[in-house]
Amino acid sequence: MKIGLLVAAVLGAALGVLAQESPGNQRPSVIMQPTEIIPISRGHSGTVELMFRVPSGFHINSNLPHQEYLKKTELKLDAPTDILVRKVRYPDGEDRSFPFAPDEKINVYSGDFTITVEVRPLKTVLPTKYAVHGYLNYQACDNAACYPPRKLPVTFEVRVTKSASENKHRNTPQSPHVHG
Template identity: 25%
Template sequence: MRVAGLELAVITYDPVEIQQVYVDRQELEFPMLSDVGSAVIKSYGLLNESVETASRVYGIPHPGTFILDSNGRVLERFFERGYQPRNTVSSIAVKLGNPLRGTGVDGIRLTTDHLEAVAYPTDRIVAPGNRFSVVLDVTPKFGMHVYAPGSHSYQVIALRINPKEGLVTHPIIYPESEIYHFEPLDERVEVYQQPFRMVQDITIPTVPEIRQRAVDGGSLIIDGVFEYQACDDVICYNPVVLPVSWTLTLRSIID
């Protein structure tokens, strides 16, 4: 992370003594900051006061991750609906355009007549509740374009993950597209002609079966298809569907 210019810190309202017990038990290598009284937590609007004051979860900060600059200014924020589903650091780094060292080095390489692509997960080791990403770095070949989401009926380039075992797939994050003008029909459509990156977020379920498999050191297979339709200035080629699959190692939830 430091090579990518990032540091990780966790802030809670617990006193240092309680934090230290947790750090020692989990053998954590990142700092935990004690915010007794929740002054900092309140200043960022994170204090959860939406439940009764007698509730055991009253005052626990809303689950989220802030990206700060060296002056403490918020650059980005990533929030979840619950306390167990969390974005992984590698997934956040990819979305910020600054992948951590080693991300994608063992990606699946896909080559067709129309494009080249590298597909890879941001994390090879995941826990129940982790929200990680599958990334597609796509380079259309010279003279080719593929279709971005937009106001047209062409097949949009996509990654479709098999939602087995309760996997939750989130909307694909597409980059900004460009407008291609097909002069014979005076048609303008949203396309990609230059190298681009697509990001598909996936959340690992916290169901008992997956949790037990994680305790046992098991694995989880993520599979699906990469599909697109490519055209050049003259021909629109048949749609292409390519299978993709990754085997991820499961680890237990830190609690």
């Protein structure tokens, strides 16, 4: 009898693990699309576009949800010392109502969305490639429930170049007199 209960418990636990790992039961994850390395002249600002995808059937709260109690989507970045993150711009969300709150409009992102980041290398930074790291905080929901908040690691690179004025070859001044 005890062996039968033990076998049933082990089989039940194994089936529970398999059910949790099946694709239909995994927690929804936002995906970051690959980002090109952006060339930016030192001392000048440049814009990096970070593209994300929310899986079909899910949505995440926008950066400006209408309700204070909702977890907003937020990008947190940690840039190298000589690279300034000047501004992060979030897209407008879409106002939608859901079965769990039919009388409320919730501002959300679904499908593909883009967050833009304005960065500016200092004039004194060495021209080379720099990585900016951070994470996207978000909370995903479907039509019936919301899942625990998650953090998606985010990394993008900028290639700092010399400014156009630094690249100009300066000719030595010529005499205005004609030489004979």
